[in-house]
Amino acid sequence: MAEKRKVCVLGATGVGKTSLVARFARSIFSESYLTTIGVTIETRRVRCDDRELDLILWDLSGEDEFQDVQISYVRGSAGLLLVIDGTRRFTVETGLRLHAAARATAGELPSVVALNKADLTAAWEIDEAAEARLRRAGLLVTRTSAKTGAGVEGAFSALARAMLGSDAPLWRG
Amino acid sequence: MDVDTWLLSALDKLVLERLRDGTFVVRGEPPPWFLRLGIAPPWRDTPLRIDRALPFLEVFLPEAERAWSTDASRSARPDGCTQGSVRSDGWTQMTEDDEALHLEATALCVGSSRLLVITRNDALFHERRRVLQRARELRLVHEALSREVERKDVLVHCIVHDLSGPLNSLLGALSLLQEQPLPEKSGALAAVALKAALRQRELIREILDTFAAEGAALDASGGELAEVADLRGTVAQVIEALLPMACSRCVRLEGPPESGGGQPCCVLGEGRRLARVVSNLVENALRFAPARTSVRVLVHEDEPGWARVTVEDEGPGVSPAIAPRLFQKFAYGRDPGAGSGLGLYGARIAVERWGGAIGHEARPEGGARFWVRLRRVGAAGEATGGGAQRETGREG
Known part of the structure; x- marks a missing residue:
């Protein structure tokens, strides 16, 4: 039987969290933007180093002036995927703030940053300095495009591998 | 099956009972959406793995347990229901066939039974999401438009700045030309050209000042302002500089009488910008003052923590039609075409950035009175509040 791991997906609004999860869990992408309310939960089974994992993906609503992130939802998580919109630099700040809040709630967790929308190279706003800042925060940084699928499997695989290598909690029933 | 068994299913509700050992079992017939979660039956007698079936409940159960404990300690009502219930936030769960279920949970006690009622509520969810x-979406559009405006502002700033280069050459050439012995008509034409070029330089400075003030206003959000200016000294400099303009218009320009033993009146603000603000008000007053009348500039220090400069003229006053827009961008005030339409706007954002306020009023005896209210520095009872809020109704 596959082990379960809870993964919370965090980030500002409109960065592509739901699109990344949909691409990863269901191999689909839609250009239309549908805002998440509260949390959407999906499951995907992955194989990692000869072990089977059921990733329970908690896609949390983005943080903005209209809705707060329910950071208490990260309790019991085994890992975090922080999503940043590569075409909107300010979403780095939001991602880092949410990461700090998640750590304060759930402790140190394996965390991967997805610099999303990597297909929009002309509008890219994240420079080397910003990436270095994320790495200094102890985060593994990857580039993803939910639209093309580039880097998506890699981001989740990296997180799964990091979770297996850490003491993060198993899913509690 | 009887009605009781099917009722909750017909209402699209799933009822789970928490047993004493902490496990959950399904009560009644589960609704159709539950069957699509891929949970294998039987559910009624076998404990349900809610971590698999409804993972969200993990974060709701502590709250539900508290509600059940509270309810259990109360006496049950005659109908068997207890007083309180607690409802979870909504969540969305994807089924195996990619259907989105929009759910919420309610924890309550019925008799001695501790129940969780899971309700599918698509209509409410869709309305909230809409x-x-x-x-x-509107915020994203606003952000995109703001970026576009910012890009265009930079472009316009560059263009205006570049215009000043050749203009300076032109001014230099015209100044040299005026020093040459010229025929009378040519000398007059050179003087007209020099005057127009100087006016154009003033307009360019006004536009660049406004860009700078707008940028500073954005940068200064939450920051402390350290710059201090002497209001009396600034007013004196402005009057001295504008006396020739007043003379050429046959208007008497009166400055404030000496007071305070020559002590400076220190206010929060940048000296150069403050001079531009006062100069803008005095130039406007001179432009609209009829010949053989006066423009009076006064400095008031009678309010603790604040200083105020007023500029009074005996002109036609401000038309009520333009008064509400007078301090907005491109609001051409009393003389359309006289300037860039940015002078009073630039003055307002600069003064507001210093924590002060600017405004105008009609004088009962005729004419306009423009005022600027600024925080004093180093004075007893130094002000801390916003000038704009305190100004209301004070100048009436």
């Missing part, structure tokens, strides 16, 4: 999404 409203929230519209708000977010």
